[in-house]
Amino acid sequence: MEVKYLPPQRLAVSPSPLANQPGPSSLSNPKAPKASSTGVGGATRKHGTCSAQRAHTFRVASPTKSNSFEHSPRVAKKRSEKTSHVTSETRSSSPHPLNGRQSLTHKSSAPQLESHKFLKTIKAPSVDQGGKTMGTKAGGAVPTLSEVLVRLIIIGAKQVGKSALTVRYLTKRFIGEYRSHAEIIDVSDQPNAPWNLPINRIRSSDAAIVVYSITDRNSFHIAREALDVLATLTPPVEIPVLLMANKIDLNHLRKVSISEGRELSRQYNTAFHEVSVADDPVDTITVMNRVIRELWIAKMEAHRNLFLLSPPFMHMFQSRLAVPPNSVSSDQRCPRSKSSDSSPTNSPPRKTTTATCSTQEHAAPCPTPSTTEVERDRSRKHTVFSMGRVFSHLMGRGSLPPDLPSSSSGSTVTVKERGMSTDRLSLKKVFKKRSV
Numbered sequence: 001m002e003v004k005y006l007p008p009q010r011l012a013v014s015p016s017p018l019a020n021q022p023g024p025s026s027l028s029n030p031k032a033p034k035a036s037s038t039g040v041g042g043a044t045r046k047h048g049t050c051s052a053q054r055a056h057t058f059r060v061a062s063p064t065k066s067n068s069f070e071h072s073p074r075v076a077k078k079r080s081e082k083t084s085h086v087t088s089e090t091r092s093s094s095p096h097p098l099n100g101r102q103s104l105t106h107k108s109s110a111p112q113l114e115s116h117k118f119l120k121t122i123k124a125p126s127v128d129q130g131g132k133t134m135g136t137k138a139g140g141a142v143p144t145l146s147e148v149l150v151r152l153i154i155i156g157a158k159q160v161g162k163s164a165l166t167v168r169y170l171t172k173r174f175i176g177e178y179r180s181h182a183e184i185i186d187v188s189d190q191p192n193a194p195w196n197l198p199i200n201r202i203r204s205s206d207a208a209i210v211v212y213s214i215t216d217r218n219s220f221h222i223a224r225e226a227l228d229v230l231a232t233l234t235p236p237v238e239i240p241v242l243l244m245a246n247k248i249d250l251n252h253l254r255k256v257s258i259s260e261g262r263e264l265s266r267q268y269n270t271a272f273h274e275v276s277v278a279d280d281p282v283d284t285i286t287v288m289n290r291v292i293r294e295l296w297i298a299k300m301e302a303h304r305n306l307f308l309l310s311p312p313f314m315h316m317f318q319s320r321l322a323v324p325p326n327s328v329s330s331d332q333r334c335p336r337s338k339s340s341d342s343s344p345t346n347s348p349p350r351k352t353t354t355a356t357c358s359t360q361e362h363a364a365p366c367p368t369p370s371t372t373e374v375e376r377d378r379s380r381k382h383t384v385f386s387m388g389r390v391f392s393h394l395m396g397r398g399s400l401p402p403d404l405p406s407s408s409s410g411s412t413v414t415v416k417e418r419g420m421s422t423d424r425l426s427l428k429k430v431f432k433k434r435s436v
């Protein structure tokens with residue numbers, strides 16, 4: 001697995017939607033709770049200064065079995081300066097806010113740094129869907145299973161453990177490992193000052209993790225403010241959000257109760273999880289892995305749907321659907337279908353229903369999707385991007401939106417590309433552990 005890590009950074013100032021408002025607007029998000037601009041703890045929002053961002057690419061050569069909590073992003077940063085790939089943002093001259101990170105010392109099992117192959121093979125961003133940026137292979141083909149990038153943004157006050165979470169994930173990701181790419185963006189707060197969320201970064205992310213420390217009530221208030229901003233963005237950002245309470249190993253120093261965390265997550269309709277990045281890496285990484293896996297599956301599905309709905313395919317569907325379907329048996333094959341079968345990269349996935357080709361020379365019946373199937377594809381694409389409850393599902397709480405397809409909706413699909421073995425990707429599978 002390749003993980004791209006963007007270390008804590010002072011981010012470009014984005015005008016806060018709340019900066020000039022007395023409180024969050026409920027217009028864009030009716031579920032957003034009322035809150036004052038000062039937050040519960042009296043934290044006042046101001047615009048902070050900022051600098052450009054730097055992206056680091058980590059490629060983990062082999063899984064590490066180290067259980068230590070001793071990997072330093074600072075060391076990784078130094079190494080990355082030699083080999084790292086810098087993304088579209090400019091290089092940063094800002095100081096790296098690594099306060100309090102002395103306890104994280106580097107070990108030899110730290111990730112090796114290489115350029116990110118994904119960025120070279122994917123033409124990104126080529127498709128913007130519902131506020132998300134999705135890479136699509138040059139030529140419009142569906143990317144291979146390992147080429148789908150999952151982008152996470154981690155937000156939180158200083159010293160809550162954002163970097164620790166990232167580093168922990170980087171060094172322990174072998175638990176339940178699967179092939180995927182992940183980009184983790186670590187957004188640090190300004191010391192004792194309100195901050196501005198990197199709105200553009202958030203919009204281009206697939207999910208956000210808002211972290212606070214149970215030993216730091218102010219970090220809880222900042223988390224609330226972050227959720228506030230996320231909930232009131234215009235246009236709305238429809239990415240799943242996980243509220244993560246860290247440092248539960250310091251329960252004796254707890255300043256924020258678990259019920260407060262739950263209440264906050266309920267107010268903002270996010271998932272909630274209490275972890276100890278330091279003491280319980282398995283739990284932490286299991287959460288992260290599941291999050292990334294589900295996002296990855298959903299993105300893969302979305303890529304496939306976008307491919308199917310791309311102009312060439314839609315044109316073909318429409319031309320075929322223009323002729324009323326005849327009741328012909330599915331074993332009669334259209335010559336065009338047969339020829340297209342021989343070139344798997346250009347052929348659409350098989351459909352189970354039949355129709356008649358629109359042209360005279362293709363009078364023989366050939367398998368094409370019915371109108372309902374095309375509509376179902378469209379609705380599934382839409383549903384895939386309505387992932388506001390994915391985290392809730394993952395964490396075993398909450399329920400899915402009512403518009404999610406049921407198990408009988410036939411939303412499963414088989415992806416076969418480049419002779420690879422087939423993977424059963426379906427919403428049914430993604431949400432199979434749904435508990436209502």
Ligand SMILES: Nc1nc2c(ncn2[C@@H]2O[C@H](COP(=O)(O)OP(=O)(O)OP(=O)(O)O)[C@@H](O)[C@H]2O)c(=O)[nH]1
Nearest residue numbers: 008100158159160161162163164188247276277278
């Ligand atoms: N006890 C305990 N300490 C933790 C835990 N997670 C992180 N820490 C410690 O908290 C301190 C801050 O961790 P960081 O990961 O640097 O926090 P951060 O949010 O990235 O901080 P900034 O870079 O300042 O924004 C470090 O000393 C960590 O060792 C945890 O689960 N338990």
